[in-house]
Amino acid sequence: MKYTRMCLLLLVAALATGCDGPSSSHSSQLEAASRQLLPEDPGIAAIYGRSCRSCHTVAATGAPLTGDASAWGPRMDKGMDVMLDSVINGFGGMPPFGLCMDCDAQQFEALIRFMATPAGTP
Ligand code: HEC
Numbered sequence: 001m002k003y004t005r006m007c008l009l010l011l012v013a014a015l016a017t018g019c020d021g022p023s024s025s026h027s028s029q030l031e032a033a034s035r036q037l038l039p040e041d042p043g044i045a046a047i048y049g050r051s052c053r054s055c056h057t058v059a060a061t062g063a064p065l066t067g068d069a070s071a072w073g074p075r076m077d078k079g080m081d082v083m084l085d086s087v088i089n090g091f092g093g094m095p096p097f098g099l100c101m102d103c104d105a106q107q108f109e110a111l112i113r114f115m116a117t118p119a120g121t122p
Pocket residue numbers: 048051052053054055056061062063064075078082083084086087091092093094095097098099100103108111112
């Protein structure tokens with residue numbers, strides 16, 4: 001009986017630390033880092049700011065975060081053509097054109113390369 005109670009207490013303690021434990025603070029750190037990043041080219045930066053950024057810096061949207069190498073690695077492995085197709089046709093929670101209706105393929109490619117570049121890379 002006493003033993004069960006202790007297990008329960010340990011469980012509660014584990015759940016409590018789980019709420020802002022390592023995994024969620026890791027993703028909020030990634031979010032904070034992603035929000036600091038902007039493409040160098042002013043034109044691409046403007047598009048990024050009014051479209052891609054609203055989802056790709058917010059983990060809750062399910063979008064791979066800008067600069068998050070581990071999220072982008074496996075996606076980029078599919079190849080740039082597949083990435084472009086995903087944006088143009090929409091993919092999962094991402095609407096077609098990633099909300100940039102007048103973007104061309106070259107601009108999408110620049111945006112994708114920017115977001116997939118690991119944070120901290122010059
Ligand atoms: C409304 C939110 C939203 C916006 C705006 C948005 N995305 Fe996304 N994006 C997502 C989500 C969510 C995913 C992950 C979808 C999944 O894996 O199911 C994603 C995934 C991607 C992928 C990976 C696709 C794949 O095949 O793995 C690329 C590339 C991408 N987005 C590029 C862009 C670009 C470029 C823009 C801006 C022009 C943009 N996104 C704007 C939500 C968004």
